[in-house]
Amino acid sequence: MTIRAAVTHFEPTEAQIDAAQRRIAPYAIRTPILTSETLDRMVKGRVFLKPENLQRSGSFKLRGALNRALQLNEEQREGGIVAWSSGNHGLAISYVARKLGIKATVLMPQEAPKTKIDGVRKNGAAVRLYDKTKEVREEIGAQIAAATGATIVPPYDDPFVITGQATLGAEMAEQVRDMGQVLDAALFPCSGGGLVSGAACGLHTLMPQASVYSVEPLNFDGMAISLAAGQAMKASAQGTSICDALLVPAPGQLTLPICRAHLKEGLSVTDEEVKEAIRFAFQELKLVVEPGGATALAAVLAGKVDAAGKCLGVLISGGNVDPDKFAAFVNEQG
Known part of the structure; x- marks a missing residue:
């Protein structure tokens, strides 16, 4: 077993993020940026969706x-x-x-x-x-x-893992910039915080002015509660959620300080709002999205952020969902 000294503070640098982008490039897909005229009309802004459900292994992980x-x-x-x-x-x-x-x-x-x-x-x-x-x-x-x-190799509270997820934010910013646009805000699904902490660092290397939001399932929104309190807190974790990938009730020790430095706010969404996002992604974007992967889109559709006249980046983080459950979500009346 490899033993490393405990890391108490970490934030990936621009050089480390660049190196990670080059390192993973032969193996990872540079997922596209998608837009939807329907979605833009609904929110009265411009939304740039990055579908990591199309990534190899089916998610940003x-x-x-x-x-x-x-x-x-x-x-x-x-x-x-x-x-x-x-x-x-x-x-x-x-x-x-x-x-x-x-x-x-x-x-x-x-x-x-x-x-x-x-x-x-x-x-x-x-x-x-x-x-x-x-x-x-x-x-x-x-x-x-x-x-x-x-x-x-833990799922989120690890410097190497956080830096790998930072490539996602950097890639989103690069692609939106190449489309001649600048993001006012970006939303990322959140559990322990490895994704949103890294992605925020990557995004801010190119677009430091962009507001970044984490989006969690209601009652499992430890990041949102911790950001509001200014210290580590644990969500109630009452009941359960269809977002099986996002059921960590508290942020990581490494991820929370990064999020406190880079995030504007933490948001939460209900299961019903997530189901509506799953249906929208399937019907309008022709994408299969798992519940946890749909939380950022759910927050936009539910009006949790003001999108009017703004450019938003939204991550769809994964698409690994049981077929029968997906069919039930899609066929359920919203």
Whole structure:
């Protein structure tokens, strides 16, 4: 097991983000920017959508997984990787491990979507299901790492992973700039904060004036609560949410300070608002989007930000959803 000194503060620099962009470029798709006249009319502004559901492994998580795995030394590669994930990080890690010829073990909750569990196994990784009510995934991961020599790659609270996700914000800014536009604001789905913290840093290297918002499921909006309070807080986590990828109730130790420096505010959305965004993406954009991947779009459609006369960047972060659940979301009357 590789032991590193604990990092108490981290923020990716422009040079580190540039290096990460070059590092992952041979493996990751430069996903496009999409626009919708219908959406623009609805919000009375211009919305630039970046569909990372079209990314390899089906979500933005590939970027952080690649940036970490590509910097393992030979000894670390031999030991393999152990990760924990509700799905998308596991899919990304298993995909990257297969591409690079590295062993991987992914810890997944028993109730994770079947599509995600099956996808991780199909990529050749070992899946260890655990009971969230009785087991602690970090403890299991540490035990596996100690026994096998594997390197732990957490889903969000890791400098390499955050820097990988920063490439997304930089890429969005570059593409919008190349279209002759400047973003007034950008919205990113949020769970532990690895995506929005990194993406905000990447975006701000080119468009420092843009306001950045995190978007979480209601009752799992630990980032929004923490930003409002000015300190780390935990959301109520009452009930559940269809956003299975975003059920972390509190932000990460590394991600929160970055978000406090770069974000304007944290937003939350209801399951009904997420379902409406899923339906809109399917009907108007012809995209398959998972619930967690639709939260930023849901916030825009629900009027959580003032888009009138402004240019907004919106990330669609993933598309790994069970077919039967997706069909139910699409067919349900809004």
